[in-house]
Amino acid sequence: MEIVWVSAIPVAELPEKRDNALYTSNIFEPLVLPDKSDQPQVRKYTFKLSSKELSPDGFSRTCYLVNDQYPGPIIQAYKGDTISVEVVNDLSVETAMHWHGMFQRGTPWYDGVPGMTQCLLASKSSLTYEFSVDEQSGTYWWHSHYKAQYLDGILGPLIIHDKNDPYVKEYDYELVLTLTDWYHAIAGDLLAGLLTPGYKGLNVSLVSGKGRYNCDAAPGSKCVKNSPYAVYKVKKGKKYRFRIINTSAEAFFALSIDSHTMKVIEVEGTLVKSVEVKQIALHVAQRFSVIVEANQEVGNFWIRANMSKSCIANNNFTINTNSAVNYDVRAILSYEGADDKEPTSSAYPDEVKPCRNLDSKLLKPLIDSPCPEKTESVSFNVTFDKIKNVTAAKIDNSSYVPTFDSPTLLQIINDGINVKDLPTTQNIQEFDNENGVVEITVFNTNPANHPFHLHGQTFYLLGEGSGQKVNETLNTNDPPIRDTTVVPSNGWSVIRFKTDNPGVWNFHCHIEWHIEIGMVKQLIVNPSKIRSLKVPDSVKNLCKAQTY
Numbered sequence: 001m002e003i004v005w006v007s008a009i010p011v012a013e014l015p016e017k018r019d020n021a022l023y024t025s026n027i028f029e030p031l032v033l034p035d036k037s038d039q040p041q042v043r044k045y046t047f048k049l050s051s052k053e054l055s056p057d058g059f060s061r062t063c064y065l066v067n068d069q070y071p072g073p074i075i076q077a078y079k080g081d082t083i084s085v086e087v088v089n090d091l092s093v094e095t096a097m098h099w100h101g102m103f104q105r106g107t108p109w110y111d112g113v114p115g116m117t118q119c120l121l122a123s124k125s126s127l128t129y130e131f132s133v134d135e136q137s138g139t140y141w142w143h144s145h146y147k148a149q150y151l152d153g154i155l156g157p158l159i160i161h162d163k164n165d166p167y168v169k170e171y172d173y174e175l176v177l178t179l180t181d182w183y184h185a186i187a188g189d190l191l192a193g194l195l196t197p198g199y200k201g202l203n204v205s206l207v208s209g210k211g212r213y214n215c216d217a218a219p220g221s222k223c224v225k226n227s228p229y230a231v232y233k234v235k236k237g238k239k240y241r242f243r244i245i246n247t248s249a250e251a252f253f254a255l256s257i258d259s260h261t262m263k264v265i266e267v268e269g270t271l272v273k274s275v276e277v278k279q280i281a282l283h284v285a286q287r288f289s290v291i292v293e294a295n296q297e298v299g300n301f302w303i304r305a306n307m308s309k310s311c312i313a314n315n316n317f318t319i320n321t322n323s324a325v326n327y328d329v330r331a332i333l334s335y336e337g338a339d340d341k342e343p344t345s346s347a348y349p350d351e352v353k354p355c356r357n358l359d360s361k362l363l364k365p366l367i368d369s370p371c372p373e374k375t376e377s378v379s380f381n382v383t384f385d386k387i388k389n390v391t392a393a394k395i396d397n398s399s400y401v402p403t404f405d406s407p408t409l410l411q412i413i414n415d416g417i418n419v420k421d422l423p424t425t426q427n428i429q430e431f432d433n434e435n436g437v438v439e440i441t442v443f444n445t446n447p448a449n450h451p452f453h454l455h456g457q458t459f460y461l462l463g464e465g466s467g468q469k470v471n472e473t474l475n476t477n478d479p480p481i482r483d484t485t486v487v488p489s490n491g492w493s494v495i496r497f498k499t500d501n502p503g504v505w506n507f508h509c510h511i512e513w514h515i516e517i518g519m520v521k522q523l524i525v526n527p528s529k530i531r532s533l534k535v536p537d538s539v540k541n542l543c544k545a546q547t548y
């Protein structure tokens, strides 16, 4: 075997020299942390979006890349800093950038959801997104929030360090690892295909942008065999904090490293009491930090990202899969001084349940955070249906239809519309109590699992179960705090959060195919407060410049 020390694609010439060059490390190298300064800093990045050929799994296709990198540049900042990213759209299509997990308190217009918080960023235009990260630290990511474009390459890690992180002494280096399913067609075409029965789309999976496609399955295509595995180099005796991000469209992953255990310390920005596991479960948009100690004999070990076939619903409602898909996705953990032979290490038996959250009982917040009493409750009922022969996803019998030319947030602020007057296809839920605590129960009446993600805040996950009735005791004492949770097939989940961050917050299933067919709710938090916010002209101007 050839272990290739994979280096990132060189950063293209940037419009001007900014922090990019300093912190956008090669994803396979330990993070180079930004300078620690006593004063909060503005961390400035420029993201140039362009269309390029790339073959991360050997198969060559057109991708949408940021600064010519896949995965895109790693944004890093310290808690308290301001992140400022100039997004320059050199694609021939529109886009919008979402900063996944950022609270955006006071800047809801930078959340990057077209139709809710901004108009689309037209081809050949730019927008600087600027937001502070005062209240949060941890492992996040950024991605396009338009037409599943992140599956074409527009995504990357976003790491907020905490100078007072209590775990910082327990590891020597930090590494970032991303997991994704990968397709050989532009996502926009896949979306169209989704509505065509029997379409076969999913091809392979990637660990940190590297995978291996069986080129024999695609005769006549531009495909190079034995594409190199992703390789993470470690030194014997050292400890590594792996920041793991599931950036896939649909696939569920069970991740393990042969012969090594993983000490989980963070889930989606919240530190947890450390717990040792052999395998972690990652649904769409979920993130973990784990500490891995390089405590074995010098050698090479498989990193296994087992993609569970059973969780990829092979039906008309999702993307279909085919038998040539490689579900056994691998990368390599290679000790310094090891030979260049392929690992011969063997896998642990499965520890996690396919398609489900990692057991919530394992994820106790490090700082005691009992859940506040609720002030109101709502429930959402998720179903699939057909509208004019086309599959639609519905919440409470209504499929969300975005209004790209008049985002809800701007309608409320600029036009002073009454939220209640919005059409039913806007799937609005209003919460106008700034001291409120809302409890949402999501009922899922179909056999697919739905990883629901809430923008603008984290939530307490009080419980989840089977059936159409909440029949288990909810945990209000020490529930996990997350921003994404899997609503189980034919089951329910109960979450709670404080309605103290004014904005229009997207609450949606993160399976791209389900978003696009309407599995979305707009939570309008404190509309009376929203009206007094001042939208920057740069954001308003996007709507004036609309050409679509």
Ligand SMILES: *[C@@H]1O[C@H](CO)[C@@H](O)[C@H](O)[C@H]1NC(C)=O
Pocket: 183, 184, 185, 200, 201, 202, 203, 217, 218, 322, 324, 325
């Ligand atoms: C790979 O993807 C292409 C394009 O989506 C599809 O036509 C093809 O059937 C897939 N093939 C395999 C073997 O996965």
Ligand SMILES: *[C@@H]1O[C@H](CO)[C@@H](O)[C@H](O)[C@H]1NC(C)=O
Pocket: 246, 247, 248, 249, 250, 251, 252, 253, 282, 283, 284, 285, 286, 311, 355, 451, 510, 511, 512
């Ligand atoms: C992560 O995994 C789940 C499957 O559990 C998948 O549906 C989801 O889309 C993946 N992607 C992200 C971004 O988390």
Ligand SMILES: *[C@@H]1O[C@H](CO)[C@@H](O)[C@H](O)[C@H]1NC(C)=O
Pocket: 197, 198, 316
């Ligand atoms: C899925 O599509 C096929 C082909 O059009 C159709 O025969 C079948 O009834 C559909 N199944 C469901 C559950 O809609």
Ligand SMILES: *[C@@H]1O[C@H](CO)[C@@H](O)[C@H](O)[C@H]1NC(C)=O
Pocket: 254, 306, 307, 308, 309, 327, 350, 351, 352, 353, 354, 355
């Ligand atoms: C891992 O993959 C195997 C083979 O596809 C499957 O049987 C098993 O259920 C998977 N494990 C998990 C936890 O998904």
Ligand SMILES: *[C@@H]1O[C@H](CO)[C@@H](O)[C@H](O)[C@H]1NC(C)=O
Pocket: 381, 382, 383, 443, 445, 468
């Ligand atoms: C959700 O909607 C479905 C279909 O209309 C219905 O059968 C089910 O009882 C509803 N569930 C709840 C909890 O309201």
Ligand SMILES: *[C@@H]1O[C@H](CO)[C@@H](O)[C@H](O)[C@H]1NC(C)=O
Pocket: 388, 389
């Ligand atoms: C819907 O699909 C059915 C069965 O394929 C077909 O007979 C009917 O004409 C279609 N209706 C519309 C409005 O396209």
Ligand SMILES: *[C@@H]1O[C@H](CO)[C@@H](O)[C@H](O)[C@H]1NC(C)=O
Pocket: 397
């Ligand atoms: C769902 O809405 C449709 C109209 O869009 C209506 O005909 C139907 O009765 C509604 N179903 C339920 C369960 O409310």
Ligand SMILES: *[C@@H]1O[C@H](CO)[C@@H](O)[C@H](O)[C@H]1NC(C)=O
Pocket: 465, 466, 467, 468, 471, 472
């Ligand atoms: C709740 O209901 C589901 C579905 O009917 C059942 O599988 C589960 O065992 C029940 N749980 C309890 C605690 O009764």
Ligand SMILES: [Cu+2]
Pocket: 448, 449, 450, 451, 509, 510, 511, 514, 519
């Ligand atoms: Cu879904």
